[in-house]
Amino acid sequence: MPSYTPPTKDLQFVLHDLLKVSESTIPGYADLDPDFTSAILEEAGKITSQVLAPLNAVGDTEGCVLENGVVRTPTGFKEAFEQVKEGGWTGLDCDPEYGGQGMPYVMGTAVGEMFSGANQAFTMYQGLTHGAYSAIHAHGSDAQKATYLPNMVSCEWTGTMNLTEPHCGTDLGLMRTKAVPQGDGTYKISGQKIFISAGDHDMSSNVIHLVLAKIPGGPEGIKGVSLFIVPKFLVKEDGSLGERNGVSVGKIEEKMGIHGNSTCVMNYDEATGYLLGTEHKGMRAMFTMMNEARLGVGMQGMAQAEAAYQNALEYAKDRLQGRDVTGAKNPDGPADPLIVHPDIRRNLMDQKSFVEGARAFLLWGASLIDQAHRSEDAEADGLISLMTPVIKGFLTDRGFECAINAQQVYGGHGYIEEWGMSQFARDARITQIYEGANGVQALDLVGRKLAQDGGKHVMAFFEMVKAFCKDNAEVEGMAEFVEPLKKASKDLQAAGMYFMQNGMKNPNHALAGSYDFMTMMGHVCLGLMWGRMARASLDALAAGASDTVFYETKLATGRYYMARQLPATAMHLARIESGADTVMALEAANF
Template sequence: MAAYVPPVDDVAFLLGRVFGFDQAMADLPGYEEVNTDLAVSVLEEGGKFCAGVLEPLNRTGDEEGCTLTDGRVTTPKGVAEAYRAFVEAGWCSLSGDPEYGGQGLPRVLQILLDEMLSSANLSFGLFPGLTRGAVEALGHHASAELKATYLPKMISGEWTGAMALTEASAGTDLGLLTARAVPNGDGSFAITGTKIFISSGDQDFGGNVVHLVLARLPDAPKGVKGISLFLAPKILVEADGTLGARNRMSVGALEHKMGIHAQPTCVMNYDGATGWLVGEPGRGLNAMFTMMNAERLFVGIQGLGIAEAANQKAVAYARERLQGHGADGTAGPVPIISHPDVRKMLLKGRAFAEAARALAVWTALQMDIAVHHPDADTRREADALVALMTPVVKAAFTDFGFETAVASQQVFGGHGYIREWGMEQYVRDARIAQIYEGTNGVQAMDLVGRKLGLDGGKVPARFFALVKADLDAALPIVGADLVTPAADALARLEGATARLSTQGGAIEAGAAATDYLRLFALVSFGWMWVRMAAAAADMGEAAPPAAARKTALARFFMARMLPETLGLDAALGHGASSLMALPADAF
């Protein structure tokens, strides 16, 4: 089985040639010394850790799984040691706030490292990923005392984090949750309730596990306005910062799951657990969504990571597996990569992964601009673009990522269904990314119901204008055969957006949402392919093979994947009537 190869060469092309990373960093105070060479060298080392340490644990961790004995979680063999090595090497603190011991490197590097983590070992990547999300929430909403106590050791990775939202009767509709928090009289609260599906709810790495728990105060109203957020550590922290007594929380069970077996997904019982309020009373969702929005982008990158790894394995297998005669009449057996249908599956995965990586880099650059740019208006505009793209990245990357995993498994034929080849694990692991952190249907409703209305519709309009400007600029470089399909698809997206703004009503929005999000994503991928093809063309004869092949992949995308926008646009034009015509009892 071929080993995973971190896509560092593609990263270097994107940063150095497509996005002008050096100049982008020079414009951001504090990042003047960050450049492409530094980024690539850092990611090369991160890639070595992912490929050399984490990927070998992927299958064994899946087969062994986590266990719960006498209330204690044990992760699969090698995981705890790998995590401690990950912390020791400083990878947990890569983009962390320097005020609390972080390295303060750009989000671009963090997102690209997250991709490699997800390719190598999705279960492992959740430990630092969830911790970083909890750090986001605390950094924006916690008191100075809580920050000082918890952030340094969470940013270093010595302590891990978890988010405790879901209850058996309260999934997407968090307004139904019943967990309670009662004041103890000393500024702390006693939290009681049961949460399910809590990833990284416990571990055996040592240190602490910091839970962010949604619960209701005694006088809280019903619904989401009555929810507050609390920090509840597994082990209470003494005044001098050392660990003290075990908190009144326990792991009631480990969920039995389709995939991510090496990740302890817990049923958590809080039996009067001591916790502290994060943010304002009754505004827990406001604080929690800071974490969730960061995690939604992270989950989107998980979809990309799985797609990259699965496609790599499928390409290697297709080059070696001999079957049948050549499509051109060549006597067989021939490598199956010679067969058009196999090539189509491989090319779809490759065209998605490289466009998604480019879009991820662009989005991460907007995140860095939103925090560090000296101009307030520029920061606001970048932040709004990140908000617009968050549901697209989460849903589209995980949908296309799952599709790529399935297609890559298909390349292996019967061997893809057998555990020893590892392809069926990619399919199982990728599936959860479409579900957690808000299902992809919820992401689509967020895009249609909230994000299209940002600033009275000016944010999507600004995004469309940005895409159009790049397409126009690329026209004399790459030609109409690449630019015109992307421009036509953009026009379809703009037309669909205009229709949605006039149709109105929750039913019409719900009927359109998932098709609209996929249309939005395909147009965004087309935009990235035009930009990458133009960057490759600009290099002329100096272009390395990796850059030169971009044009071929761009042409494939325009010919074979972007035409899906025609069908999506047609479906959107029919509205909700056919979806709602059949009575529920007639299904």
């Protein structure tokens, strides 16, 4: 069975060597000294490695079962959920007014990576609840917040988001679920939603559904969508649970992966709902949840890559196959370990350099969210808005690729279920699809985010890269990072210029290249992260750091990314500049 080792040391490196969180002016960051964050990460590491990771294969094998209208979670999940709740992990970065610990979002993200890496399906129950909490916290009335948030912070009650219907996914303007006003401030919600993660289960006493629906007589399409709080059990004025609402589970979806999470078809039969936010402004409220969820999904993709890589690395060190072409490395054994072979090294370095770069990118993004919210910084808010589709799209694409590559290290054993490697690939696969499929993320990036606020946020990013390259151009040991980053950034800017020159005349020229652009931007972002980590490592070595092997390894891994991964921007630029003509050449009937 696969194992999981929490990457606490690397998380500490990113928080303190790279982001220097305790020196930041962001409110709340001064408390994040190395001893404090180490204590949090070590405790989180214990519960993830000792409690959640052993249940990962159990959840995959058993799945969830619908019995007489009740969803049963896999063996051990309920007891583990109680331990997570007792430890306060569900409210780590939530508002203290409602029982949370009030830590910065960056700490919630660092801890969240370990939870997702150990057991993605399990962690989704609290993850969806956190998203629903955030939407109610941002858009709910004082009464709604008082009614729902304390129990959601503690996960005594869990939460969901209900968007998709059988006939509409991305195009939510086509939804048919309706909300009929009752004249007393409530609405009757009727319709069916599908693919509802954590839609029902036996680990909490109530489930608070956030449901998109249309009020009859409202505007057509997406402009007529409103958001409603629809609890599984109605809540009485004294906060106790009342009668069962008109919401039920139609079935549990049979899925490729994340079997331990109850992905449900939800039926609403004149269920009582309460408007969250303003009539016909449901997407604004739901996007509070969706944007957070997209960062969380990017984290899931990276976390599955980390877990898969750890196991592939151990297998490569232990499995004896063939001899090193330069001379035996295990002369007393019948063969050398797999890790001596250059192609295995290439595979593992692809994984390692992605995971470590992605972790830095993700936590930097989390720090931007803290800066935007805690410091009310509009520039940071614009920058993380630009980065959100890249974090979601690029990290999940590459995360799945890494899970497949980790399987490849095992050869035939990677395809056999008893070794457990297929679960990482199957669980990672959904991350490319849910919370907006990655093609949609690319369209959002190119079609909306690049031009947002007159394009100033993408220009600010280019200036950030340019300033880094200029500041480090003469620093000894940085040329191997600065020059590839400079080249990749020029490729990205050239792609943006192509869109500006050709996209207005024919929008397909931009949209046909959107996926390549998202991938290019992901590479440049990781290139920037590796450049920053290289400088931090050089500074640590110059200051006499005791763990020289850690920092030298970091530099070697970064050099690999810059030399072997970052040049892919040239290929993506060539694809973009080929335009849309070849993409759109065939009539639909000729495919």
